Amino acid sequence: MSSVQHTSVSTPLIQLENISVRRDERDILRNIDFALQAKEIVTLIGPNGAGKSTLIKVLLGIMSPNKGKVHFSKKLKLAYVPQKFNPSASLPLRVQDLLDLEICAADLREEISRDTGIQKLLSSKVQQLSGGERQRVLLARALLRQPDILVLDEPMQGLDIQSEAELYDYVRSLPERYGCAVLMVSHDLQWVMQGTHRVVCLNKHICCSGLPESIQQHPEYQAIFGTQRMFYQHHHNHCGHSDHAEPCSHDPRPHIHPEPKV
Ligand SMILES: Nc1ncnc2c1ncn2[C@@H]1O[C@H](COP(=O)(O)OP(=O)(O)OP(=O)(O)O)[C@@H](O)[C@H]1O
Numbered sequence: 001m002s003s004v005q006h007t008s009v010s011t012p013l014i015q016l017e018n019i020s021v022r023r024d025e026r027d028i029l030r031n032i033d034f035a036l037q038a039k040e041i042v043t044l045i046g047p048n049g050a051g052k053s054t055l056i057k058v059l060l061g062i063m064s065p066n067k068g069k070v071h072f073s074k075k076l077k078l079a080y081v082p083q084k085f086n087p088s089a090s091l092p093l094r095v096q097d098l099l100d101l102e103i104c105a106a107d108l109r110e111e112i113s114r115d116t117g118i119q120k121l122l123s124s125k126v127q128q129l130s131g132g133e134r135q136r137v138l139l140a141r142a143l144l145r146q147p148d149i150l151v152l153d154e155p156m157q158g159l160d161i162q163s164e165a166e167l168y169d170y171v172r173s174l175p176e177r178y179g180c181a182v183l184m185v186s187h188d189l190q191w192v193m194q195g196t197h198r199v200v201c202l203n204k205h206i207c208c209s210g211l212p213e214s215i216q217q218h219p220e221y222q223a224i225f226g227t228q229r230m231f232y233q234h235h236h237n238h239c240g241h242s243d244h245a246e247p248c249s250h251d252p253r254p255h256i257h258p259e260p261k262v
Pocket of ligand 1: 024051054
């Protein structure tokens, strides 16, 4: 049984039906059927070039499919933390300015800034942030939108090991805390096995999908990831990394600590 459970099966928030994407006479995605339920945490895995980011872009409406349909259950708010964010160096953009683009209540703004560990960065220039700081700011901005679906494309890039473990715990807490579903692209199979309700393995088409514990047995999964690195589920209240986030005495709820200043 997955260490993270999600039992509600109702009308999906979003449904992709028979989606195909073709560019420059190459198939990028073929016949994808995919649905995401409210408050579900789903991870997309697959080798480089498998079409994971493309699938996300179709879902977000950034990219049009050549075939197939995207159905929404209602008018949805989507928030996206991209793999790369490189604003022009000539743009005088402070973290505060970026966050101010999202309108939300002051107490929620305060809570999200605190829990993502960015309070000391508010007057920093976005272009001058470290990779890890930038990821936190982008996550905070995405949450300030109060999305129905939070889409994260490899959000761990640039984070140190402790911050990564904290981010995993934090992300796992988001559906209960803020009512959003989470769709994440990740190459981290440990997260996949410990943090996710459902896994979708993509290699232009959907090779297999299902509960984390069952997907490892699938021949197509094994063909891509091999059989040497099997992960087992722990039933603890953390995501099972060897460097998992330690519970914190000042606030027991999951949060990410600020980066240390040297
Ligand atoms: N607009 C486009 N035009 C042409 N080819 C594209 C376009 N967008 C993506 N591709 C190609 O489609 C393939 C899938 O790209 P995509 O970024 O979706 O893969 P990915 O699974 O996210 O890869 P990674 O794990 O390396 O981030 C790649 O070969 C990429 O070069």
